[in-house]
């Protein structure tokens with residue numbers, strides 16, 4: 001409530017949305033998963049339920065109060081305070097070079113195009129080939145120009161973009177966009 005321009009939501013995601021967003025998390029092997037904008041932690045919990053033991057779960061969160069809350073309530077979560085636009089730097093400091101899934105509920109329509117692109121480029125750079133990015137988008141956000149900008153950037157950044165939902169059991173109802181790149185780009189070293 002104190003920071004609407006950072007949180008970008010009137011209510012936390014529902015468990016149904018959290019479950020759908022977390023469905024891109026591998027449920028076998030020792031995967032590394034990153035969550036962007038963990039907030040109150042409802043999606044963190046859904047990721048944890050899916051991720052097998054031995055996996056690594058990291059959350060990047062900008063809001064200091066949310067960071068304190070996550071650290072207090074979810075000691076099993078690696079919480080990195082900061083802007084998702086610095087994802088590569090943060091993961092480097094954490095000794096991570098590639099991740100298997102990135103799950104986001106960032107408020108994309110609060111970001112200008114440059115900020116949207118910076119975050120998507122960072123996600124694309126750290127995501128392993130065959131890994132998937134998912135992001136929650138509420139139906140209320142869809143009429144905005146910044147949503148159309150975001151969708152165009154998403155399509156330009158990844159080779160495959162899909163949509164899951166809608167989930168009506170959420171305030172407001174929401175979709176989950178998924179994106180992945182199935183082949184390494186020519187400039188990318190395997």
Ligand SMILES: C[S@@+](CC[C@H](N)C(=O)[O-])C[C@H]1O[C@@H](n2cnc3c(N)ncnc32)[C@H](O)[C@@H]1O
Pocket residue numbers: 006007008009011012013036037038039040041042043060061062063066082083084085105106107
């Ligand atoms: C819409 S809330 C989602 C919270 C929670 N994950 C959920 O689904 O209920 C967005 C979250 O993203 C965080 N956030 C906003 N901008 C961010 C940024 N640039 N980098 C990291 N986190 C950010 C906010 O502080 C907030 O916790």
